[in-house]
Amino acid sequence: MVGAPLKHIVFLAGPSGSHLGAAMIFNARLINKFPNAYISLYTITSCVVQAGKYLGMHSESVRERLRIVVSDVQPATPLPTDAILAIEKGFNEWILKQIDTTPFDTGKHTVAPPSCIIEDFIHGGIGLMEQERHKLTVVPWWPGAAGAMLAQLGNEENGNGSRLSDRMWEAMSRQKAGDEKPFEELYKAELSDRVIHVPGLPPFYEHETVTQFLPQEPIVIEACTSAFSRPLKPFCIGPALDLPPAPAAKPDSTDEFLDKAYAELGPRSVIYMAFGGFFFPLPESAHHLEIIIDQIVAQGFRLVFSLSSPFAHLDQSIKDKITKGGNVILPSWANQLKVLEHPATHYFISHGGWNSTAEAILRGVPIIFWPFALDQTTNAAHVAKNLDCGFELIQVRTGPAKSKAYPDILITGSDEAVREEINNVLEMSKGAKGLQQRLNMKALGQIMRKSIQKGGSGDRALEELGHAIGF
Secondary structure, eight states: OOSSOEEEEEEEOOSSHHHHHHHHHHHHHHHHHOTTEEEEEEEOGGGHHHHHHHHHTSOHHHHTTEEEEEOSSOOSSSSHHHHHHHHHHHHHHHHHHHHTSOOEEOSSOEEEEEEEEEEEGGGOSGGGTTHHHHOOEEEEEOOSOHHHHHHHHOOGGGTOTHHHHHHHHHHHHHOOTTOOOOHHHHHHHHOOOOEEOOTTSOOEEGGGGSOOOGGGHHHHHHHHTTSSSSOOOOOOOOOOOOOSOOOOOOOOHHHHHHHHHHHHHOSSOEEEEEOTTTOOOOGGGHHHHHHHHHHHHHTTOEEEEOOOSTTOOOOHHHHHHHHTTSSEEOOSOOOHHHHHHSTTEEEEEEOOOHHHHHHHHHTTOOEEEOOOSTTHHHHHIIIIIISOSEEEOOTTOOGGGSSOSSTTOOOOOOHHHHHHHHHHHHHHHHSHHHHHHHHHHHHHHHHHHHHHSTTSHHHHHHHHHHHHTTO
16 A cells, blocks of 8 residues: 555446446546546446446546445335435445545555545435535536526526425425325426526426426526525536447447448438437327327438337337338337447437437437426427527427417427428428538537547536545
């Protein structure tokens, strides 16, 4: 054991593949920036294999200074809420034991007890629960766009996005055991038609927050300093994304499909569709999904529709119908980075989660948004409307959001309205509008790359964060 012990940071990772991948890249950047950093990434058993794969993609210097710690408590069900509850139960006991330990030897390094907790915002403050006992600094990590954070959590002067969530918590806490109302009923009762104004984003109705940064980010980031009940210092470290090309892998059926489309139809001839790891159109929207797929093929495109979500359920009759002509494939998993980098890829139909959005931006692929909830709605509004890097589907909305949005658009949700909307979008994507959106997306990708390269705004912010937590 030579020299001073490494500074030990604990990272409390979110229990999902998308959050975990972004977390691993962020932690690798932190380790590469600060040679005296050592990180314990705390997660649950179901995420260990994936975490190990992500870690294996990084350099030896990262692998020897980042360990994966597995919670002793197992989730009762695969639901994210149960996963977070399991992390909460296991983490607080574990962290209290860690602060009482002496420096330990990894074989290559001596590591001090933890001095700081960085926590994925999705947990809601698990690291704060025992702070009076562990006395560690807790730094929240938001793995998305700043505008989405304000839209959900901002104070009254900055859109008051937290109003709905605050009211929902109050309503749920007032319920008596055995007489609980369904969540949907409480949500509809608390929902309003008020317009939310978030700095840097187009105005939107509160009911649009559940529908099924970049040049804007400085405006939102400035607002972040005063947008919450307590002042905060934001460190805008940039997107937690890979910069190299997609890792080389053996060609699979998706690669062969893309190569064939490129050979027969040329560049930008394939639409890629995926809804992430947790989202998928509800059964009531299955017919709309079928209409959209039919129109994609009718307009001369081919389609890669990734069914990676555990909620991706399509009737076998629909699968048989849409794949019959050989123009559509339905892989259970697709290497998204490889698909986005392929010259045959035209547009990406996505739920609009931040990882998918940022991966498309980095690779210059415009997006057709079909958002559901969380940050997806603000990502769609900003990227499609503010930045003109894609389109948002409106007629597919369900629930309270199927009402009003823009003065010139009547949301009916009829089959004909969905068919007309997707046809218009696809036609525009093939013309001057689509060309401009692709140029806009490539420009944004260049901004993103520069932000996390040495000396970029994200790189400088990462260094400031490191100094703030003791490096």
